[in-house]
Amino acid sequence: MGIETRSLEVTTQGNTDILDITEAVRHCAQETGFANGLVNVFIGGATAGITTLECEPGAVSDLQAGLERIAPENLGYLHNEAYPDGTGHSPVRAALLGPEVTLPLINGALALGTWQRVVLVDFDNRPRRRKIIVQCLG
Amino acid sequence: MGIETRSLEVTTQGNTDILDITEAVRHCAQETGFANGLVNVFIGGATAGITTLECEPGAVSDLQAGLERIAPENLGYLHNEAYPDGTGHSPVRAALLGPEVTLPLINGALALGTWQRVVLVDFDNRPRRRKIIVQCLG
Amino acid sequence: MGIETRSLEVTTQGNTDILDITEAVRHCAQETGFANGLVNVFIGGATAGITTLECEPGAVSDLQAGLERIAPENLGYLHNEAYPDGTGHSPVRAALLGPEVTLPLINGALALGTWQRVVLVDFDNRPRRRKIIVQCLG
Numbered sequence: 001m002g003i004e005t006r007s008l009e010v011t012t013q014g015n016t017d018i019l020d021i022t023e024a025v026r027h028c029a030q031e032t033g034f035a036n037g038l039v040n041v042f043i044g045g046a047t048a049g050i051t052t053l054e055c056e057p058g059a060v061s062d063l064q065a066g067l068e069r070i071a072p073e074n075l076g077y078l079h080n081e082a083y084p085d086g087t088g089h090s091p092v093r094a095a096l097l098g099p100e101v102t103l104p105l106i107n108g109a110l111a112l113g114t115w116q117r118v119v120l121v122d123f124d125n126r127p128r129r130r131k132i133i134v135q136c137l138g
Numbered sequence: 139m140g141i142e143t144r145s146l147e148v149t150t151q152g153n154t155d156i157l158d159i160t161e162a163v164r165h166c167a168q169e170t171g172f173a174n175g176l177v178n179v180f181i182g183g184a185t186a187g188i189t190t191l192e193c194e195p196g197a198v199s200d201l202q203a204g205l206e207r208i209a210p211e212n213l214g215y216l217h218n219e220a221y222p223d224g225t226g227h228s229p230v231r232a233a234l235l236g237p238e239v240t241l242p243l244i245n246g247a248l249a250l251g252t253w254q255r256v257v258l259v260d261f262d263n264r265p266r267r268r269k270i271i272v273q274c275l276g
Numbered sequence: 277m278g279i280e281t282r283s284l285e286v287t288t289q290g291n292t293d294i295l296d297i298t299e300a301v302r303h304c305a306q307e308t309g310f311a312n313g314l315v316n317v318f319i320g321g322a323t324a325g326i327t328t329l330e331c332e333p334g335a336v337s338d339l340q341a342g343l344e345r346i347a348p349e350n351l352g353y354l355h356n357e358a359y360p361d362g363t364g365h366s367p368v369r370a371a372l373l374g375p376e377v378t379l380p381l382i383n384g385a386l387a388l389g390t391w392q393r394v395v396l397v398d399f400d401n402r403p404r405r406r407k408i409i410v411q412c413l414g
Contacts, residue, residue, distance in 0.1 A: 001277045002277065003277065003312045003313055003314075003413075003414065005312060005380065005382050038314070040314055040378055040379075040380055042378075042379065042380050042387060043389075044387050044388055044389035044392060045389035045390075045391075045392055046328065046329060046330035046335075046389055046391045046392040046393075047330075070342065070345070070346060071338075071342050071345075077334065077335075077338045078333070078334035078335075078337045078338055079330075079332060079334035079335045079338050080334070081334060082332060082333075082334045083332070083334070088334070088335075088338055089338075091329055091330040091332075091335040091338065091339065092335070092338050092339050092342040094328075094329075095327045095328065095329040095339050095373075095395075096327075096339075096342065096346075096372070096373065098327055098328075098374060098377065099327075099328045099377065099392070100377060100378055100379070102314075102378050133380045133382070133387050135313075135314060135380035135382075135387075137277075137313075137314065137413065
């Protein structure tokens with residue numbers, strides 16, 4: 001068994017932008033040559049999250065609306081009193097969604113369902129360049 | 139160190155059915171003979187999730203009610219406009235709950251708390267046969 | 277590759293107390309001498325969760341407020357009818373937040389963002405002593 005660290009960089013629009021990173025993650029995993037193992041997809045940063053989602057445009061919008069219900073952007077966040085940049089909702093959404101997903105790698109393939117995609121969700125309120133770590137064990 | 143892929147199949151009632159899969163996961167882990175490692179419990183599919191829960195019937199109902207508050211079934215989901223099967227809430231709930239949990243294996247045992255159980259939550263709106271991957275490293 | 281099990285103990289105030297455990301997790305990881313791998317931070321227990329958060333006091337309060345919106349303490353939980361200790365909200369919040377986070381270890385360092393901290397969130401309604409497992413692969 002071994003460990004291979006890969007990473008990928010994406011540009012987001014911020015504002016709960018949801019990016020399908022499945023193909024890039026798959027490419028990282030396949031580059032390692034590992035047949036069986038775990039693939040940990042991690043975002044370093046306190047204003048973004050990683051999960052899986054059916055990336056049909058309606059479902060993407062519905063998840064954005066769900067996150068707005070849970071932590072509305074225009075609420076009186078204490079964070080905004082200390083740092084008046086309007087990102088009070090961002091760490092709340094990020095902590096609830098979580099920064100990583102760990103996927104089984106089986107016979108060289110990610111064990112995703114048919115419509116299940118790996119997504120980065122960026123909760124900052126401006127475009128960002130994001131680096132995602134793809135830590136592969138196999 | 140090695141990797142062993144196990145899986146288990148369950149039948150759910152859909153509609154946020156919560157199934158305690160702890161004993162089956164434990165059986166998978168113990169079959170490997172690993173003493174120490176990680177056990178990744180993953181659902182392939184965009185309309186179900188995995189977490190841990192105290193599986194007392196009241197808490198199970200309370201979690202179902204909480205998910206209904208977060209992403210009510212009868213909201214105007216855009217997903218339902220493209221795919222009018224009434225599952226607009228399903229990918230939202232699934233993405234928020236997440237598709238996997240990764241547990242420490244210590245001396246051949248899952249490091250769960252006394253009342254903490256591993257559960258599959260099925261957000262589809264009909265009964266489903268589900269396959270859960272139990273990826274064991276040790 | 278090898279596996280090292282570490283643990284840490286903390287005292288919480290309960291009531292959605294949020295504790296920054298980053299330095300203790302980092303210490304556990306560095307003690308192993310592993311350069312590259314995965315660090316799984318897991319809470320055994322059905323009334324607490326683990327995530328990452330910007331631990332600025334405002335953001336900490338904002339996350340507590342967000343969890344109160346999602347699963348208010350004073351709702352009619354069925355759990356409280358069976359176990360009238362007032363912790364009906366606790367397993368709901370814990371299941372939604374999740375019991376673990378799995379972090380990449382790269383060149384001996386946790387791959388966290390600048391403001392991103394590993395936190396324990398305790399949803400019990402009284403002070404608790406909590407043991408967190410830090411399962412390290414490398």
